[in-house]
Amino acid sequence: MDWSTLLSLAPSILASALRTATPIALAAYSGVLAERAGVVNIAIEGMMLMAAMVGDLAMLYTGSIWVGIFAGLLAAGVLALLHGALSITFKTDQIISGTAINIFAMGVTGFAYKRFLATPELSRPSPSTLQPIEIPLLKDIPVLGDVLFRNRPIVYAMLILTFVIWYALFKTPWGLRVRAVGEHPKAADTMGINVYRTRYISVFLSGLLAGLAGLWFSLEQVGHFDMLMTNGKGFIGLAAMIFGKWNPLGALAAALIFGLPEAVQINLAMSMPNVPYQFMSMIPYILTIIVLTGVVGRAVSPAADGTPYNKG
Amino acid sequence: MTATSKAEVREPELGRLQVLLYRLGVPLLAVITALALGALAMWASGSDPLVAYKGLLDGSFLKTRAFGETLVASTPYLLLALGVGFGFKCGLFNIGVEGQYYIGQILAVWVAINVKGLPLYVHLPLVILAGMLGGAIWAGIPGFLKVRFGAHEVITTMMLNYVSFNLCDYLVGLKGPMRDPRASVPQSRPILASAQLPRLNELPALMANPLARIVVALLVGLVLYLLFRLVTRYGFKGRLSKLNAGIVAAVSLALAAGAWLLLGNLASFGGAFVDKGSRLHIGFLIALAMSVFMWWLLYKTTFGFEIRTVGANRDAAGYAGINITRNVVMAMAISGSLAGMAGAIEIIGLDRVLKSFFSAGYGFDSIAIALLANSHPLGSIVSALLFGALRNGADLMELRSGVSKQMISVVQALILMFVAAPAVISWLYRIKAPRGEKAASVTSGWGK
Numbered sequence: 001m002d003w004s005t006l007l008s009l010a011p012s013i014l015a016s017a018l019r020t021a022t023p024i025a026l027a028a029y030s031g032v033l034a035e036r037a038g039v040v041n042i043a044i045e046g047m048m049l050m051a052a053m054v055g056d057l058a059m060l061y062t063g064s065i066w067v068g069i070f071a072g073l074l075a076a077g078v079l080a081l082l083h084g085a086l087s088i089t090f091k092t093d094q095i096i097s098g099t100a101i102n103i104f105a106m107g108v109t110g111f112a113y114k115r116f117l118a119t120p121e122l123s124r125p126s127p128s129t130l131q132p133i134e135i136p137l138l139k140d141i142p143v144l145g146d147v148l149f150r151n152r153p154i155v156y157a158m159l160i161l162t163f164v165i166w167y168a169l170f171k172t173p174w175g176l177r178v179r180a181v182g183e184h185p186k187a188a189d190t191m192g193i194n195v196y197r198t199r200y201i202s203v204f205l206s207g208l209l210a211g212l213a214g215l216w217f218s219l220e221q222v223g224h225f226d227m228l229m230t231n232g233k234g235f236i237g238l239a240a241m242i243f244g245k246w247n248p249l250g251a252l253a254a255a256l257i258f259g260l261p262e263a264v265q266i267n268l269a270m271s272m273p274n275v276p277y278q279f280m281s282m283i284p285y286i287l288t289i290i291v292l293t294g295v296v297g298r299a300v301s302p303a304a305d306g307t308p309y310n311k312g
Numbered sequence: 313m314t315a316t317s318k319a320e321v322r323e324p325e326l327g328r329l330q331v332l333l334y335r336l337g338v339p340l341l342a343v344i345t346a347l348a349l350g351a352l353a354m355w356a357s358g359s360d361p362l363v364a365y366k367g368l369l370d371g372s373f374l375k376t377r378a379f380g381e382t383l384v385a386s387t388p389y390l391l392l393a394l395g396v397g398f399g400f401k402c403g404l405f406n407i408g409v410e411g412q413y414y415i416g417q418i419l420a421v422w423v424a425i426n427v428k429g430l431p432l433y434v435h436l437p438l439v440i441l442a443g444m445l446g447g448a449i450w451a452g453i454p455g456f457l458k459v460r461f462g463a464h465e466v467i468t469t470m471m472l473n474y475v476s477f478n479l480c481d482y483l484v485g486l487k488g489p490m491r492d493p494r495a496s497v498p499q500s501r502p503i504l505a506s507a508q509l510p511r512l513n514e515l516p517a518l519m520a521n522p523l524a525r526i527v528v529a530l531l532v533g534l535v536l537y538l539l540f541r542l543v544t545r546y547g548f549k550g551r552l553s554k555l556n557a558g559i560v561a562a563v564s565l566a567l568a569a570g571a572w573l574l575l576g577n578l579a580s581f582g583g584a585f586v587d588k589g590s591r592l593h594i595g596f597l598i599a600l601a602m603s604v605f606m607w608w609l610l611y612k613t614t615f616g617f618e619i620r621t622v623g624a625n626r627d628a629a630g631y632a633g634i635n636i637t638r639n640v641v642m643a644m645a646i647s648g649s650l651a652g653m654a655g656a657i658e659i660i661g662l663d664r665v666l667k668s669f670f671s672a673g674y675g676f677d678s679i680a681i682a683l684l685a686n687s688h689p690l691g692s693i694v695s696a697l698l699f700g701a702l703r704n705g706a707d708l709m710e711l712r713s714g715v716s717k718q719m720i721s722v723v724q725a726l727i728l729m730f731v732a733a734p735a736v737i738s739w740l741y742r743i744k745a746p747r748g749e750k751a752a753s754v755t756s757g758w759g760k
Contacts, residue, residue, distance in 0.1 A: 042466070086729065086732070086733055090733040090735045090736060091735075092729075092732045092733040093732060095405055095407070095466055096679070096683065096728070096732040097729070097732060097733070099407070099676050099679050099680070099728065100680075100725050100726075100728040100729040100732060101725070102676060102725075103673075103676050103677070103680065103721050103724055103725035103728065104721070104722060104725030104726070104729075106673070106718070106721050107718045107719065107720070107721025107722035107723075107724070107725055108718075108722055109718075110716060110718030110721065111357075111715075111716050111718040111719050111722065113716075113718075114716035114718065115357060115716060232474065235470055235474075236474075238467070238470075239467070239471060242467060276482050276485070276487070276488075278478040278479070278481050278482035278485065279478070279482065281474075281478050282474070282475045282478045282479070285471035285472070285474045285475050286471070286475065288467065288471050289457070289463065289467075289468050289471050289472070292457070292461070292463035292464070292467060292468060293457055293460075293461035293463050294461050294462070294463075
């Protein structure tokens with residue numbers, strides 16, 4: 001393979017990278033929102049699965065993809081509230097609560113898949129995926145137009161949410177309160193911030209973002225739900241969150257880096273026999289470990305991350 | 313994980329009973345409540361929960377070979393839960409046992425294929441040790457990174473999971489160095505006969521060899537001797553401790569001789585020993601022995617005391633002069649070695665070839681099993697059996713009632729939730745938690 005083919009493939013590799021990065025980035029934002037408020041959320045994977053399944057189910061029974069999106073988001077939000085109840089109200093260890101929710105979601109989605117989705121009695125609407133939206137004028141910019149402005153809705157939503165979340169967390173009073181609760185809940189409480197409510201809201205929003213990440217699989221990419229279709233992307237999202245130092249902008253960059261191996265693999269699978277793709281797939285995980293060790297820039301989590309708050 | 317024994321001793325007799333009842337009652341009620349909620353979900357989705365649970369029970373215990381298969385399914389569960397539980401005791405959350413399990417399999421299979429010319433009783437332990445070493449390294453690295461750099465083990469072990477899955481995929485995948493070129497599916501060459509963990513139905517043939525019989529009989533005697541010593545030293549609070557070691561040794565030797573006689577006639581016992589269809593291997597016995605060993609290590613040795621002290625309060629342990637670094641790395645390595653052992657035993661006992669990665673969901677399940685047993689090595693036997701039975705019975709349940717076997721995951725998740733949040737169970741059944749009892753809390757934020 002020579003450089004000119006590689007160059008000609010570059011736009012399509014970049015476009016694939018943006019696509020594969022979308023669920024990772026959304027999962028990372030989901031983690032950022034919860035952890036900035038001091039709640040560790042490793043149940044993102046489970047919430048994604050749940051949203052993907054419920055979204056497909058709702059689309060199947062109502063015939064509307066948008067009802068599917070709404071129902072999927074709601075389902076992930078409900079799971080997030082369960083995580084909130086366990087970890088904020090009942091003060092369960094947050095990792096254990098997240099683990100329980102992950103097992104629960106795997107079970108429920110598998111159960112529902114076999115019962116309702118594997119051999120559906122109803123047919124799905126056609127098309128059963130969100131269609132690409134081409135943005136007039138911008139789509140004609142060379143390279144950039146192909147990469148950025150001919151995407152499907154959840155990709156756009158991800159890009160917009162990056163800035164919305166960044167702005168909300170770092171430039172608004174609400175964001176300041178969320179971060180205060182995540183860094184020093186006692187002080188925040190003294191200042192009159194309702195720690196429990198702030199955490200519940202953050203965890204719920206975190207659930208909605210995870211839901212959007214899950215819906216990318218079933219309703220934007222594939223068009224139906226498959227068992228375990230999220231394939232560990234929720235956990236990679238957590239890694240991207242750490243890699244991006246609990247900041248949405250950093251998380252987006254990390255997600256793009258993490259999405260790249262898969263994108264390269266999709267586009268060049270035939271033409272690169274020398275490096276086994278498994279080694280490329282390992283890169284994100286090894287990078288994350290290196291970042292955690294602080295060799296390349298220290299990753300510091302919110303101070304009260306993972307600790308339940310006991311009022312009074 | 314609480315430093316329980318201390319607080320317990322100072323309580324009056326009635327208080328101790330209360331604590332014990334609470335500790336046994338909460339997991340039991342958690343299991344019952346989870347099963348009841350599962351039944352409710354089955355009923356709501358239009359299936360008959362009674363048919364389903366009868367199928368589950370038949371499939372896990374009552375049908376032919378059902379119990380043997382339950383033991384087969386419980387074996388990796390038990391070893392993995394021992395690993396997770398040991399980490400918990402040291403305040404470490406080893407969420408990556410599945411990755412350590414796969415590294416254990418890779419190393420074990422490599423030794424089982426490439427080290428040639430050894431007799432069974434040398435090769436077999438070597439293979440298991442290789443698996444343990446693999447798991448120990450794979451978990452020891454996160455332990456080291458934790459104490460040296462403060463990298464949280466939940467993230468590092470989880471990341472290493474994916475590295476090991478990819479590694480396994482590569483090794484047996486297309487052009488992988490371990491792939492069997494003759495096989496149509498991605499898998500390694502079969503392991504050598506000398507590295508195959510004997511199944512119960514292979515024992516009568518093996519025991520026809522007098523040398524093997526003597527080795528096994530002596531091993532049985534040794535294990536019994538150690539067990540007797542444990543029981544007489546700790547079990548009866550000194551009442552039997554006057555039995556001197558000589559008598560214990562003599563009894564053990566006599567039992568070993570009895571074992572030698574019995575081993576020759578295994579075939580006449582029938583059952584799994586002659587059943588050609590049974591997959592039950594001696595791995596379950598190894599796992600049981602490991603539970604007792606881990607109990608001894610945790611509660612009867614200085615090392616175990618240090619581990620538990622570090623787990624209960626790391627700062628206090630540090631001030632008391634306990635070497636935190638060494639204990640954390642050792643605890644992770646031991647935790648991982650149990651996971652690696654599970655991988656090794658599973659592969660040399662069942663498949664006997666390394667297949668490309670397929671997640672059996674062991675990572676999460678073993679956390680639930682360890683927590684259900686409150687990380688106690690002996691309690692883990694019961695909870696591993698329960699989860700093994702659920703996993704094994706699920707197929708027949710699905711066949712008979714049409715309730716898909718994923719319902720079992722739902723039940724397991726509910727069990728985990730209730731055990732992890734005893735406040736929910738206390739509130740449901742109006743039980744008051746004894747003073748000093750608190751929910752399992754093993755983690756804090758990633759940075760610490």
